[in-house]
Amino acid sequence: MVLKFSFKLVLYLGLVxxxxxxxxxxxxxxxxxxxxxxxxxxxxIYHSRINADLIIIGSSRAxxxxxxxxxxxxxxxxxxxxxxxxxxxxxxxxxLRVYLEHNQPPAYLISSMDIYSLYKRDKLFDxxxxxxxxxxxxxxxxxxxxxxxxxxxxxxYIPFYKYYTEPALVAEAxxxxxxxxxxxxxxxxKGFKPYNxxxxxxxxxFKKEHPEQQDQAVSNDQMDxxxxxxxxxxxxxxxxxxxxxxxxYEMQQNYSDRDSIMQLYTDVSKKYAVxxxxxxxxxxxxDTTYLLNSQHLNKWGADVFTEKLATDLKRIHWINAx
Amino acid sequence: xxxNSVEFxxxxxxxxxxxxxxxxxxxxxxxxxxxxxxxMYFIPVxxxxxxFTIIIDYFAGIWIEDAASQKLKRRFLIGSITANxxxxxxxxYYNFFIGNLNxxxxxxxLLKIALPIGLSFHTFQAMSYTIEVYRGRQKAELxxxxxxxxxxxxxxxxxxxxxxxxxxxxxxxxxxxxDYQRVTDGLRRxxxxxxxxxxxxxxxxxxxxxxFNHPRxxxxxxxxxxxVFFSFQIFCDFAGYSxxxxxxxxxxxxxxxxNFDRPYHARSISEFWSxxxxxxxxxxxxxxxxxxxxxxxSIQRRYFNLFIVFLISGFWHGANWTFLVWGAIHGCxxxxxxxxxxxxxxxxxxxxxxxxxxxKGVVERLVxxxxxxxxxxxxxxxxxxxxxxxxxxxxxxxxxxxxxxVRALASQLPQSFGIKNLIISIFAxxxxxxxxxxxxxxxxxxxxxxxxALLRWSWYYGLTLIIVIxxxxxxxxxxxxQF
Numbered sequence: 001m002v003l004k005f006s007f008k009l010v011l012y013l014g015l016v017x018x019x020x021x022x023x024x025x026x027x028x029x030x031x032x033x034x035x036x037x038x039x040x041x042x043x044x045i046y047h048s049r050i051n052a053d054l055i056i057i058g059s060s061r062a063x064x065x066x067x068x069x070x071x072x073x074x075x076x077x078x079x080x081x082x083x084x085x086x087x088x089x090x091x092x093x094x095x096l097r098v099y100l101e102h103n104q105p106p107a108y109l110i111s112s113m114d115i116y117s118l119y120k121r122d123k124l125f126d127x128x129x130x131x132x133x134x135x136x137x138x139x140x141x142x143x144x145x146x147x148x149x150x151x152x153x154x155x156x157y158i159p160f161y162k163y164y165t166e167p168a169l170v171a172e173a174x175x176x177x178x179x180x181x182x183x184x185x186x187x188x189x190k191g192f193k194p195y196n197x198x199x200x201x202x203x204x205x206f207k208k209e210h211p212e213q214q215d216q217a218v219s220n221d222q223m224d225x226x227x228x229x230x231x232x233x234x235x236x237x238x239x240x241x242x243x244x245x246x247x248x249y250e251m252q253q254n255y256s257d258r259d260s261i262m263q264l265y266t267d268v269s270k271k272y273a274v275x276x277x278x279x280x281x282x283x284x285x286x287d288t289t290y291l292l293n294s295q296h297l298n299k300w301g302a303d304v305f306t307e308k309l310a311t312d313l314k315r316i317h318w319i320n321a322x
Numbered sequence: 323x324x325x326n327s328v329e330f331x332x333x334x335x336x337x338x339x340x341x342x343x344x345x346x347x348x349x350x351x352x353x354x355x356x357x358x359x360x361x362m363y364f365i366p367v368x369x370x371x372x373x374f375t376i377i378i379d380y381f382a383g384i385w386i387e388d389a390a391s392q393k394l395k396r397r398f399l400i401g402s403i404t405a406n407x408x409x410x411x412x413x414x415y416y417n418f419f420i421g422n423l424n425x426x427x428x429x430x431x432l433l434k435i436a437l438p439i440g441l442s443f444h445t446f447q448a449m450s451y452t453i454e455v456y457r458g459r460q461k462a463e464l465x466x467x468x469x470x471x472x473x474x475x476x477x478x479x480x481x482x483x484x485x486x487x488x489x490x491x492x493x494x495x496x497x498x499x500x501d502y503q504r505v506t507d508g509l510r511r512x513x514x515x516x517x518x519x520x521x522x523x524x525x526x527x528x529x530x531x532x533x534f535n536h537p538r539x540x541x542x543x544x545x546x547x548x549x550v551f552f553s554f555q556i557f558c559d560f561a562g563y564s565x566x567x568x569x570x571x572x573x574x575x576x577x578x579x580x581n582f583d584r585p586y587h588a589r590s591i592s593e594f595w596s597x598x599x600x601x602x603x604x605x606x607x608x609x610x611x612x613x614x615x616x617x618x619x620s621i622q623r624r625y626f627n628l629f630i631v632f633l634i635s636g637f638w639h640g641a642n643w644t645f646l647v648w649g650a651i652h653g654c655x656x657x658x659x660x661x662x663x664x665x666x667x668x669x670x671x672x673x674x675x676x677x678x679x680x681x682k683g684v685v686e687r688l689v690x691x692x693x694x695x696x697x698x699x700x701x702x703x704x705x706x707x708x709x710x711x712x713x714x715x716x717x718x719x720x721x722x723x724x725x726x727x728v729r730a731l732a733s734q735l736p737q738s739f740g741i742k743n744l745i746i747s748i749f750a751x752x753x754x755x756x757x758x759x760x761x762x763x764x765x766x767x768x769x770x771x772x773x774x775a776l777l778r779w780s781w782y783y784g785l786t787l788i789i790v791i792x793x794x795x796x797x798x799x800x801x802x803x804q805f
Contacts (some may be wrong), residue, residue: 001502012779016786023791154328165795171742 021159030173031132037186038129039172041082045095046133051104053077054319057092058112060085060193064296065245066112067306068190074310075319077108081191086125089117089222093229094138101138105236108319111229113244113265113276114295115255118226120219127151128169131162194299199288203248206294215256218264230272241318242269242276245305246284251294275318279305323363325566326520326795333360334570341574346497350471353494353574357476361439364480368438371409372474378405379448380469383455383462395456402452406445413437418641440480442638444473446605451487453609460487468494477571481563483581483601490576498575508572510782514757515565517785520793522750523559526551528794529739529747534702537712543734545712546719552702553695554751557585560599584758586694589686591655594694602638606631625660629653639701644709648700655693746792 031039032046044050054077056066063083071079082095096109124130124143133139134156143151155162163170175181233240242265252258262278269276282305284290290301297305313319323330337356344352362369382402389395414437420430451472454460463469472491478484533540533548540548564581571578581601588594595603607616614627629650636649670676675685696713703709724730728748732741760769770778 002500005500005502005505012782015783016790019783019787020790023787160790164790164793167794170791 017159024160024163026177027160027163027170027173028132030175030177031169034172034176034183035187036172036176036183037188038126039132040188041191042129042133044080045099046102048102050080050099051078052080052106054079054108054110055096055099055106056081056083056110056112056191057096058083058110059087059092059114059116061114061245061247061296062110062112063191063193064195064292065302065305066110066192066309067194067302068192070303070306071310074307075313077319079190083112083191083193085193086121086123088119088121088219089226089229090120091142093225094142096229098136098138100236105238107237108239108241109233111240111242113242114247115258115261118218118222118261118264120222124151128166131155131166131169134162192302194302195292195296196299197292198298199291200293203251203294207250207254210254217257218261223264223268227268227272230268230274234272239318240272240274241313242274243309244276244278244280245309246279246282246290246297246301248288248291248294249285252280252285275316277309277312279308282308323360325563326516326524329363338573341498342500349498350467350494353476354467354471354474357471357474357479360476361474361479364439365436371413371438371441372444375406375409375445375448376466376470376473378402379452379473380463380466382452383469384464386452386455387462399452399456403449406449410441410445413441415637415641443482443484444479446484446602446638447478448473450484450605450609454487460491463487463491475571475576477567477574477576478578481560481567482599483564483567483579484605485579485601489579493576496575501575504575505573508569508574511569511572512566513569513782513785513789515562515567515569516789516793517750518558518562518565518754520562520789520795522747522754523555523562524794525743525747525750525792526555526558528743529735530555530702532736532738534708534712535704537703537708537715540736541722541734542715542719543723544719544736545715546717546723547735549695549699549712549716549719551747553586553691553698554754556698556702557582558754584761586691587687587758587762588690589683590690591652591659591693594690595652595656602635606635610634625657628656628660632656643706644700644703647706647709648697651697651700655697750792 032043034040034043054071054075056062056068056079058066060083063081063085066079066081066083068079068081071077082092082099084092084095127143130139130143130151134143134151140156144153144156151162172183175183230240244262244265255261262280265276279285284297284301284305290297290304292298292301323333333356337352340352341349358369361372379402382398385398386395386402389398412433413435417432420432424430424432451460451463451469455462463472468491471494472485472487473479475490529544530548530552533544534552537545561582568578568580579601581599583597583600585594585597588597611627611631614630615623616627617624619627630653632649632653633646634649636645636647636652639645639648670682675682696716699712699716700706700709703712722734724734728745729741732739732744735744
């Protein structure tokens with residue numbers, strides 16, 4: 001009786017897990033065809049649809065500030081924005097490495113810098129974007145070891161486990177694969193995510209709650225990785241420019257180590273002979289018309305900034321004529 | 323540890339396998355250890371409260387049995403009950419009383435402690451032991467480990483069924499064997515319990531929680547639908563838990579009492595209470611209502627007894643005026659049912675509905691469900707003000723609701739709920755009622771085993787996939803855990 005029960009239990013569990021594996025594959029496939037939010041960018045990468053001349057990497061300041069439409073028009077090339085919200089340089093570089101495995105290397109690369117670029121983050125932010133790609137070794141290593149708290153072995157080895165608390169993703173996979181209806185919102189042009197709002201006054205609230213200066217330490221690991229990245233780009237003949245886009249001037253006074261971090265960026269740019277374009281003293285930093293909050297330009301600010309950047313890149317002959 | 327968690331899905335098979343591998347003599351120790359782990363998964367230090375009541379009641383049982391006089395027996399019983407009720411009073415009711423006194427006195431201190439999970443359940447189970455020993459209907463348990471297991475047995479530790487010592491204590495001495503039919507029946511019952519909890523109850527909560535928490539932010543149709551959905555949510559949440567508890571105990575070889583018997587098929591409030599949370603309603607009947615005199619007193623005294631029992635039953639559920647009002651409503655409904663019985667009999671004869679028993683049954687069930695659903699408003703609402711507001715709005719909601727299509731219906735509900743949740747909820751409730759219809763007169767138990775293996779396996783497989791794919795896995799606690 002025990003044998004009969006065990007056999008039937010194994011058969012039953014096999015059927016269930018086998019089916020869940022099938023369902024997971026379908027959901028993965030659906031999301032790999034989705035154009036919703038971050039999936040659009042990852043799918044473009046994995047389907048080798050980018051092959052851009054110019055790539056922008058960085059944080060949410062990259063994704064909100066650098067308009068590929070304006071860069072394409074002004075510089076007459078094909079650009080793509082890989083800005084990632086909530087991540088440090090380690091994940092930004094990982095995304096570039098995944099890109100390079102599936103696409104032609106770009107001729108040019110802009111690394112959007114900010115005070116937190118080389119600050120170590122340890123949380124897996126917006127982890128849902130990685131779920132369809134957990135079989136990629138770079139993504140897998142980062143999700144399991146690089147950033148704690150969210151994904152564990154069960155997400156990798158139990159079929160469908162990674163989706164069982166994500167009904168919205170399952171629904172989106174169904175939309176993308178079966179209904180083939182584009183999402184009502186969350187579609188970006190080449191990874192560009194502009195903020196369509198005016199100054200939102202969150203900085204005033206932040207100042208009241210944090211009147212003291214903020215510390216932000218540059219991680220040695222992140223610094224080493226950044227230099228490895230610059231060396232790697234040099235080997236691949238990718239021209240790099242470091243760009244510090246505008247931020248609200250009052251926020252700059254909140255950083256206790258700002259001067260030393262900016263000096264660090266200047267020093268590394270000289271060491272690797274890459275231009276460092278610093279817009280942190282630009283007039284836009286003093287005009288909230290162009291800003292959403294202390295860290296981010298709004299849509300109108302992003303357009304003005306990108307135009308300025310394109311002009312300056314041509315002026316310093318960083319971009320060869322196309 | 324929640325039943326609807328990955329931890330339990332690992333914990334339970336391990337305990338079950340070890341249970342059957344170990345020699346019988348050591349099994350109680352395994353179950354006791356597993357029950358400790360299960361309980362300590364919530365707030366570990368609270369096991370000290372359990373240990374305290376276990377020690378008190380273990381010795382109280384022995385002293386009651388050995389006491390030379392009835393007076394001394396009664397003293398030990400009172401001591402045991404005082405200790406148990408005292409624990410309840412401190413952890414569950416202190417802040418309620420002090421909060422109400424602070425309306426006048428303002429600065430009496432409140433306790434900042436979390437309610438120990440399942441406190442009301444295991445306290446009542448412990449009290450039933452000492453009362454039965456006092457009544458001479460149960461011998462005192464001399465093995466402290468077995469007594470501790472009686473209080474802490476993990477399938478029913480935190481939300482019942484509230485067992486009687488005569489039903490379960492002797493089972494811990496029985497040698498359990500692996501029985502294929504019993505184990506598969508138990509697993510099937512657990513599966514059904516998970517479906518009720520994860521697919522139905524937790525999905526309905528997506529609508530009911532925000533509406534009950536902020537009723538003034540929602541329109542009347544949303545309030546009406548939330549009231550109806552909450553009736554099913556609380557049933558599926560609690561009956562689902564009971565099914566998992568009874569099923570898991572069955573796998574291990576233990577028989578727990580039934581706790582629900584299709585309560586929304588009841589034709590009267592009194593019948594409802596013979597079908598809903600049966601272990602609690604029989605506990606109150608045996609240990610409160612009958613000692614107060616039960617039915618063997620004057621009619622006015624009987625009404626008084628009923629009212630008091632339901633008032634206390636309401637208070638057992640929670641330290642809030644809303645629970646007291648809920649209990650009082652049910653008490654009043656029962657009293658009205660008894661008082662109006664002759665009038666209702668004459669009315670059904672006069673109207674002719676007595677000649678159509680099926681129609682009469684439908685009307686009675688509908689009326690009973692409506693009364694129970696309206697009473698649930700007080701059970702779930704955060705304040706009396708919210709409850710009265712919802713009570714006023716719900717009938718308007720029914721009148722305003724558009725039933726022309728599912729899409730039309732969904733458009734009147736909060737956007738956050740959406741048509742997808744509405745369709746899944748309706749489908750799940752229909753499945754539930756379909757199974758209940760088959761369970762009538764125990765038909766389902768008789769015929770299910772006779773069905774072809776392909777049909778049975780398709781049902782188990784389909785139900786499992788529905789739970790995994792359509793279940794809501796946001797780690798929502800069982801509603802009755804808070805009691």
